[in-house]
Amino acid sequence: MAPLVAFIPRATFPPIESIVKSYFLxxxxxxxxxxxxxxxxxxxxxxxxxxxxxxxxxxxxxxxxxxxxxxxxxxxxxxxxxxxxxxxxxxxxxxxxxxxxxxxxxxxxxxxxxxxxxxxxxxxxxxxxxxxxxxxxxxxxxxxxxxxxxxxxxxxxxxxxxxxxxxxxxxxxxxxxxxxxxxxxxxxxxDTPGVFIPYVPNTHTMLKLALVGCVKDTLIDPVTLCDYLLFRVNLVDPTLYSAYHPPTNDITQLLTATAIQTGRLGKGGVPDITATAIWLIQRYRAGDLGRFILDDVDLEAFDRRIQEEASEGQSANQLRKEIKAERAAHKASKASTID
The missing domain is CATH 3.40.50.300 (P-loop containing nucleotide triphosphate hydrolases)
Incomplete structure (x- = not known):
């Protein structure tokens, strides 16, 4: 019998340019x-x-x-x-x-x-x-x-x-x-309303904020967000979802297996991938898929964050233009999906 291959989690999560990086309402x-x-x-x-x-x-x-x-x-x-x-x-x-x-x-x-x-x-x-x-x-x-x-x-x-x-x-x-x-x-x-930052510096930060619920769930595709969750969980402990699937880097495999085991099925018994992704995200937010920090925490991390904010170097008008363009693209994308 061939020896079992040790699971190797993804070292990085690919940038997704289509993710909206604004939520300043x-x-x-x-x-x-x-x-x-x-x-x-x-x-x-x-x-x-x-x-x-x-x-x-x-x-x-x-x-x-x-x-x-x-x-x-x-x-x-x-x-x-x-x-x-x-x-x-x-x-x-x-x-x-x-x-x-x-x-x-x-x-x-x-x-x-x-x-x-x-x-x-x-x-x-x-x-x-x-x-x-x-x-x-x-x-x-x-x-x-x-x-x-x-x-x-x-x-x-x-x-x-x-x-x-x-x-x-x-x-x-x-x-x-x-x-x-x-x-x-x-x-x-x-008590005051929550105030979001005008522009998020990168997609990873937006995904983290979405994962903990700081932005509306409708803003980012739940399967994409759940894939990011899988990436982060695998870096901590891939056995956290062992009740549904062995360690994997494939979000489709995990969602399909989880949908079947939890009965989240559509017509004809087809796994409801989106509903299952939302359910797993909710489980994480409740603390059932690990309780860990998503940001790096070291003395240099804070300085890097400050430099990142300062290095954006974009005028307020440019930020507003980019935010408006992103929202329009996001709205058009949703409309085409419905059609």
Missing amino acids: GHHKSGITKMRQLLGSVELIIECRDYRVPLSSRNPMFEKNLVGRERMIVYTKRDLGAESLDEKTRETIRRWHKPQKVLFTDCKSDADIKKVIKYAKDIANSVDNVLGTRMMLAGMPNVGKSSLLNALRRVGMGKGKAAITGGQPGVTRSIGTTVRICSDPDIMLL
């Missing part, structure tokens, strides 16, 4: 404008980022527009990146942000939420405003801002939900009223 623009106008009335900005994509969920627009106020960076959904939640990784991320405060949270953990409240209290006590202290939540779409607000209200005030949450971005589309998260000292927190 009208309410994103109006959101950042309103946030800038309210900046003078708040004492602390709590910026949320998804722990699974600590660099990709960074929005440089906040660095530019929300300056002059104390900022705390809260990495949400740490439970979904638990396999990478070691002290070395956390310390590296903290060093990216010094001297800003950095916390890692799971909104279901009261202990995590109490740490956020404690720092907010420290800021409020240092200001000592007799009318109470206002703070602002900020972050990319669907990074967990509203979930964090609800958790802060639950732990700080013993009350239920104040903000609607959902698995898709865009649930919070405008700046709402303030929500009290602590009564001693009095702290009011302002």
Whole structure:
């Protein structure tokens, strides 16, 4: 018998030029404008980022527009990146942000939420405003801002939900009223809509953001996105999908086998590849296909990200033209598919 050939995962994922690299919508623009106008009335900005994509969920627009106020960076959904939640990784991320405060949270953990409240209290006590202290939540779409607000209200005030949450971005589309998260000292927190970056520097970043749910699922073909998921899972542990198929680099093989085993079949028993791709993506987002970080985390990674953003060197008008062209091409592609 011939010896079994060891599985070798793909070392790279090919660039796909057809992937849209923009998701900067009208309410994103109006959101950042309103946030800038309210900046003078708040004492602390709590910026949320998804722990699974600590660099990709960074929005440089906040660095530019929300300056002059104390900022705390809260990495949400740490439970979904638990396999990478070691002290070395956390310390590296903290060093990216010094001297800003950095916390890692799971909104279901009261202990995590109490740490956020404690720092907010420290800021409020240092200001000592007799009318109470206002703070602002900020972050990319669907990074967990509203979930964090609800958790802060639950732990700080013993009350239920104040903000609607959902698995898709865009649930919070405008700046709402303030929500009290602590009564001693009095702290009011302002929920804001997620603001996407005007232009994503590369397709890998867009695929990462799509995979964790920061863009609408309709923006990128689910089979393409699931192929990227397969690529990332194989680099971590190809046995994570062993219930459906042996290790493979072929997304069609995996989706076909998974569709048959899970009963996702169309007319005539034909495997529903698209529905199966969506299901696997949802399983990943729930933490059932590995809990790991998608971005590189080292001291140089942050500098590379900053240089990447700076090296784009395109005018705002050029960016708008490219975004408009990409959206038109994407719309035309969808129309031709329907026809």
